Amino acid sequence: MIVRPYGDTTGDGMVQLSFTLPLPHDKVAEGAALQLAQKMGFDQALVVHAHAMGPDFTFFVVYGRVTHLVDTVQVRVVERDYPLLTPAEVNAQVKSSLRRRMVVVGACIGTDAHTVGIDAILNIKGFAGEKGLEYYRELKVVNLGAQVSVPRLVEAARAEQADAVLVSQVVTQRDAHLHNTAEMSAAFREAFAEAERPVLVVGGPRFDEHAAGELGVDRIFGRGTTPGDVASFLVHRVAKVAS
Incomplete structure (x- = not known):
């Protein structure tokens, strides 16, 4: 058209x-x-x-x-390749596939002090009428907050035995969000064997959703992402890894 x-x-x-x-x-x-x-x-x-x-x-x-x-016809978009689930469906799938609670660690890394994005996804109050991941009974959420160094994030993920790590990046001056994400990805790949590495997810308003492979993460979420989007992806991806 x-x-x-x-x-x-x-x-x-x-x-x-x-x-x-x-x-x-x-x-x-x-x-x-x-x-x-x-x-x-x-x-x-x-x-x-x-x-x-x-x-x-x-x-x-x-x-x-x-x-x-x-x-x-020439427009390229990242289509959702997993079903969008309700909180009850997410809880049921986590329980059946992992037989334990899924551990999710979240943070804003580098000098980024803007926690609005990560809080919208993680905090129970949520975003756009949806409850955050803290609301999900079968998810254990650890929100490290803002200005978290990459080594501290890796350490927390290891200590919590995280299944997934969520990083929000709002500050984009001089492509800080890209540099921080690449640094984070490299650190996790150095600290964990590939089979043991948590699922890495980043989000922010200036990310290109097509750049996940280039930045070394498993998924990029952009503007308008809701907690349900993220929860459904985590269940899809972590369940696949567990199987």
């Missing part, structure tokens, strides 16, 4: 884009914003909003038409 962006009328190609330039807010800055939009392929670009961010930066919103088409 071929589609084009929609703004005022179907297929008109109108797009709204926001960005910041390291320029004080003046006519020159607005002209620079228009020039950038034109170089990006915008036709009839307009600056519809400009706001100074201190003395040296300006935030812009531009609006204009693009001629690009999108072919949905």
Whole structure:
């Protein structure tokens, strides 16, 4: 299916884009914003909003038409290859496949102090109307919190005999989330034999879900992930390893 962006009328190609330039807010800055939009392929670009961010930066919103088409047949996505289970079904599968509670260790690693993501998945209050993994009777959840070093995470996983390790990364400046994940993956592969290594899962808003193999983890979850998504994957993957 071929589609084009929609703004005022179907297929008109109108797009709204926001960005910041390291320029004080003046006519020159607005002209620079228009020039950038034109170089990006915008036709009839307009600056519809400009706001100074201190003395040296300006935030812009531009609006204009693009001629690009999108072919949905060529879109690549990571499809869920496991069934989405209810908490009761997760508990039943863990009990039947492991015959004990599944141990899940979670943390934000490196200097990342943003625990909103990991708490949304692990804490009993959960996210998007779903209870977190602490709610699942057959899961033992160990939440290490924020700014956890990779060695400490490995040590905790070994001490708890973790079946799975969940890592949240929100801070992405200079690709910190990628570097931290690669470091974490390498540390676990060095510390554990492959058959004994916990399932490694990372999540965050800036990850490419296709990059799991490149980063050395078993799964990447992006925006909008719910506790049920994660729990269902863990049951699917850990049960497969156990068998």
